[in-house]
Amino acid sequence: MSNQIASLATGQIGFLGAGSIVEAMLSGILKKGLTAADRIFVTNRTNTERLEQLTAAYGVNVSTDKQAVARASDILILAIKPKDASEALQALRGAVSPHQLIISVVAGVSTSQINEWLGVDCPIIRTMPNTSSAVGLSATGLCANPFVRPEQLAVATRLFEAIGTVHEVTEDELDIITGLSGSGPAYIYYLVEAMMGAGAAAGLDREMARQLTLQTVIGAAHMLLETRAEPALLRKQVTSPGGTTQAGLEVLESYQFQKAVTAAILRATERAREMGAQYR
Numbered sequence: 001m002s003n004q005i006a007s008l009a010t011g012q013i014g015f016l017g018a019g020s021i022v023e024a025m026l027s028g029i030l031k032k033g034l035t036a037a038d039r040i041f042v043t044n045r046t047n048t049e050r051l052e053q054l055t056a057a058y059g060v061n062v063s064t065d066k067q068a069v070a071r072a073s074d075i076l077i078l079a080i081k082p083k084d085a086s087e088a089l090q091a092l093r094g095a096v097s098p099h100q101l102i103i104s105v106v107a108g109v110s111t112s113q114i115n116e117w118l119g120v121d122c123p124i125i126r127t128m129p130n131t132s133s134a135v136g137l138s139a140t141g142l143c144a145n146p147f148v149r150p151e152q153l154a155v156a157t158r159l160f161e162a163i164g165t166v167h168e169v170t171e172d173e174l175d176i177i178t179g180l181s182g183s184g185p186a187y188i189y190y191l192v193e194a195m196m197g198a199g200a201a202a203g204l205d206r207e208m209a210r211q212l213t214l215q216t217v218i219g220a221a222h223m224l225l226e227t228r229a230e231p232a233l234l235r236k237q238v239t240s241p242g243g244t245t246q247a248g249l250e251v252l253e254s255y256q257f258q259k260a261v262t263a264a265i266l267r268a269t270e271r272a273r274e275m276g277a278q279y280r
């Protein structure tokens with residue numbers, strides 16, 4: 001283990017922001033024993049009740065002094081909304097130095113913009129987790145700016161592996177990740193909503209339709225993972241000519257299902273770029 005990875009256990013981790021993604025990360029990091037709760041400091045804008053709740057649940061330190069938290073952190077994790085980032089980061093000018101590692105989960109804000117707001121060239125790892133981080137199953141993309149050392153990238157990867165899987169990408173690709181896996185849970189929820197609704201409309205009990213749909217989604221995901229087969233192959237294997245699956249798929253094709261999903265992901269990617277452009 002390198003010194004930098006060892007320091008994950010002894011260095012201080014600060015969180016700027018105390019919302020849902022921070023809670024998911026705290027839970028994962030502490031469950032995996034990556035560091036002790038007393039090495040973690042959390043701060044937010046004004047909600048002291050939320051800070052007390054996090055101390056009670058996880059035993060982490062909390063503070064309303066954002067500058068002090070930033071100054072004391074070996075790793076500072078930015079977990080605020082994009083609209084709050086400019087003000088929040090400019091308020092930290094002077095409290096952050098290039099020996100610290102900055103990790104951002106802030107959607108759409110580039111690493112160069114973060115450096116500009118902080119007024120210093122820091123190593124920054126920008127990430128895009130998704131909301132399944134709340135159950136430890138995020139699909140996270142991350143990218144590093146040129147100041148990041150390999151051992152810092154390894155530390156960040158371990159931190160995000162505590163809430164799911166991690167893929168390293170370029171900063172440009174992070175917008176695609178936003179459209180694909182960042183917004184992805186909502187596409188699946190939409191599909192589940194439609195399948196459940198159809199089951200109920202056809203006469204099944206709604207709760208039973210929900211359970212059957214969920215198990216079908218989980219089973220299909222496991223089949224893809226465990227067999228490593230192409231989805232098109234698995235689809236063909238369950239589609240007998242003239243059978244029920246073929247009849248159903250033909251209807252999906254008539255509504256241009258694949259085209260619709262592709263267009264949705266490309267539009268979400270484009271929207272990520274449009275939103276990011278506001279902060280460049």
Ligand SMILES: NC(=O)c1ccc[n+]([C@@H]2O[C@H](COP(=O)([O-])OP(=O)(O)OC[C@H]3O[C@@H](n4cnc5c(N)ncnc54)[C@H](OP(=O)(O)O)[C@@H]3O)[C@@H](O)[C@H]2O)c1
Binds near residue numbers: 017018066088132133
């Ligand atoms: N939730 C997810 O699964 C997820 C996934 C991918 C990316 N993200 C990204 O993660 C970021 C946070 O998302 P979230 O869902 O955790 O948001 P959230 O629940 O709304 O939390 C936002 C936090 O930011 C704090 N904050 C606002 N202004 C601040 C300031 N000036 N200084 C310090 N703290 C400040 C808020 O404090 P107060 O409560 O005191 O106002 C709050 O604790 C966003 O950029 C989001 O796009 C989240």
